[in-house]
Amino acid sequence: MYVLLSAPDEAPTGALALTPLDAQGNPAGPARTVTPANLAAVVRELETKNPRWVWQRTGDFYPALLSAGVSVERCHDLTLCRNILANSSFTAHTDYAKNTQAEPMEEPLDERPSLMSNPLQDSLFAEPVAAKGPPASALASQLRAQLAALRQATEPGRLALLLAAESAGSLIAVEMQHAGLPWRTDLHEAILQEHLGPRPQGLNRPEKMEALAAELRLALNAPSLNPDSPQELMRALHRAGIEAKTTRQWELVNIKHPAIEPLLAYKKLSRLHSANGWSWLDTWVADGRFRPEYVVGGVVSGRWASRGGGALQIPKQIRGAAHADDGFKLIVADAAQLEPRVLIALAQDTKMAEAARDKDLYAGIAAQGFGGERAKAKVALLGAIYGSTTGESGRLMPQLTRTYPHAVGFVEDAARAGERGDTLTTRLGRSTPPPSDGYLRTQQTTNEAEQRRADSFARSRGRFTRNFVVQGSAADWAACWLAELRRRLRALAEEVRGPRAELVFFLHDEVMVHCPEPLVEQVSALVEDAAAAAGELLFGKVPVAFPVTTAVVDSYDKAK
DNA sequence: TCTGATCGCGCG
DNA sequence: AAAGCGCGCGATCAGA
Structure with a gap:
């Protein structure tokens, strides 16, 4: 049923413990210990029995497993589930919620950052890691407490679904980071060249930004103005008789003055350069992939957040650089309204x-x-x-x-x-x-x-x-959509030989699959099946559909 | 010179 | 000073 992966109860030798647990989280057989080097092989072997893996955080183990070529079907992420159960009104009456609220440190789940830290380097060269954090007995007891709270919940079915979807999300987040969003540096650089001019030396402004800055200084009669400084800019605008309370685009756009056009153009280029320019490429793209870290449960509403490279804010301007490999397409699907x-x-x-x-x-x-x-x-x-x-x-x-x-x-x-x-x-x-x-x-x-x-x-x-x-609730739906899609994609990969279709991006109500061309029709259908399944899981039979708009494209800018 | 807050803007 | 919701991030600013 469950297999808990953690540090062993005995002295910390660097070994890992695998503890089989029954449906209530009670021990269900002898625990075994493995060395980090053997972990992947053992997980692969046990996975044939389709257990639900239990661990403190998916990010502690799963990156290394993926790097070793092992993926798992399902898991229970104790940290994510704890956050939900401790706060949910469905479990507010339970001892679990009361104790977790009153004594948040009573059963401490290790808050230290994940053993995987640097996404860009580590995801490529992840090594099996020794488990720190709480030992098997503490985590098994945490699981039992969570399952008990779930049984007592006022809506156990819905909550169980949420925990499963959240945990599936934690797997998907690590898998997407592992796979990466296909990113063509050459196409990105062409976009930068077109808007900004050639890459500048050192910290200099790109040519086209410098030209607009010069034009702006002339229009405002402010020869030494640094347009990057809101304070300086504000003073210069006032001296030129422009009554603006802030230097925000939406306010400036209504003002009629010869300085406004170059200023807005400058701001646009400045944003491109600092947020998604050459240094962004250097920092976040390697081996043709953009690999941000996705933070499941990072938003109180249940939306995901991200760390690194502004993954959830990729501007339309540079989406052309997100480009499928040869022989692949991007399937970009969006849940309409x-x-x-x-x-x-x-x-x-x-x-x-x-x-x-x-x-x-x-x-x-x-x-x-x-x-x-x-x-x-x-x-x-x-x-x-x-x-x-x-x-x-x-x-x-x-x-x-x-x-x-x-x-x-x-x-x-x-x-x-x-x-x-x-x-x-x-x-x-x-x-x-x-x-x-x-x-x-x-x-x-x-x-x-x-x-x-x-x-x-x-x-x-x-x-x-x-x-x-x-x-x-939209995030609930999207989590189910994603989890249902993942399950179908895994089943498809079992059936079909050759390269797999992979989830590579998720943005609140939008998913992207990097798909081998021969599978495009099938996978597009799976995306829609998964959306229909999500609607029924949340709401049962209701007279409202959740249609998805699906685009099959070579590059992300061609969607929508 | 360093650190944390704020501004501004990208996305849904 | 408030602002229709939720975020992340880079540059500047203010204060130690």
Whole structure:
């Protein structure tokens, strides 16, 4: 059932312990110890019995296993699952949650950084590592406590699904880092050359940036201006009679002055150069692959975060450099209007579900309540999900509320509950953290001046919780989508000889598969099957679909 | 000279 | 000063 991989209970010899456990986490046979050098072979052998691997963190062992050519079907990541179970409203009544909250250090899971540290070097040359961290008995006891909490949960089915999906995500994150996003340095350099000019020597500005800086200094009559300094820039703008409160693009763009055009152009190039220029390439791309670290559970809502190279912010400008190998394609799939569709399912809004029958949800809503104006429908709906009160979307709210009282009522209730300090929970059971110190400190006040701050904190938490339920439930869906897709891709690889289709990128509601050309049709179908499966896992049979838009391309810029 | 905060902007 | 949600990162700025 489970096999726990950890340090042994006996003196730390550098050996690793493999401990078989039953469905409740109790010992189910003799433990065995292996040396780090033998680990991969032993895991490969045991994997034929399809156990669920248990470890403190997937990142402790899995990179080395992958480097040794061994992958596993499923696991239970104790750290990620602990974070969910300790906070979930589905388990709030259990001893596990109470103890973990009151005594977070009672059963310490080692908080030290993963044994794998430097992503770029280590993922290529990962060596089997000796386990530090808690010994087998401590981790087995942690697993038992988690499984007990799960059995007592108010929604054990949903929560079990979340833990499985989160753990599958931890495998996928390491696998994607291992595989890397195919990245053509030559294409990237061509893009840089086109926009910035040749690579500059040392720390000099690229040619085209320097030219724009000169033009800007002339237009502002500020010969020594450093446009990278917001303070200097602000002073120079004011001297030139430009009344700007900030130096942000969206504010500058409305100003009519000969300096604005070169300034905005400079800012654009500056961003490209500093965020994704030549030094980015040097730092993050090696052997034709971009290998960021994905941080599962890195966002409270359950979205992933990343470390290294700004992996989740690859600008459209350079996506042409993400390019399939010869004989491969990139399959880029995007869940169309995921968050609004999740809201429909959560709120059971049948009227909006009708609008969502076509693939273009916003067009459907526009037809029902906005006189066919799609842009208005989109702004209104996103405003409802984000908690907008001002501007166009604020003005459109009454109209949206009249047409869809259920959906709007759902997010309004989430906002009101958050303002009161309540806990909100996603479909599968991930809950909001407790209110911030600032919120708690100010809510008791009777002082009139403090009341404004208190209200502001309350409204801020309301906007957060309003969005949390939708964004987080969308993350639940995406985690299931990804896990279902991974399972299908592994099954396909069993069936078909030759190179495999691999997940290489994931961005909240979008996945990318690096796919051998002969498999493109099959894999595209798997992506859609997985999306349909995710919808049913979360919501059962509901009248709202979660369509995916799939593009088969050579390079990422050709998708969408 | 170093460190942490802030600004600004990229993505969903 | 507040800001429609969630992030990461590089450059600058402020303070020790």
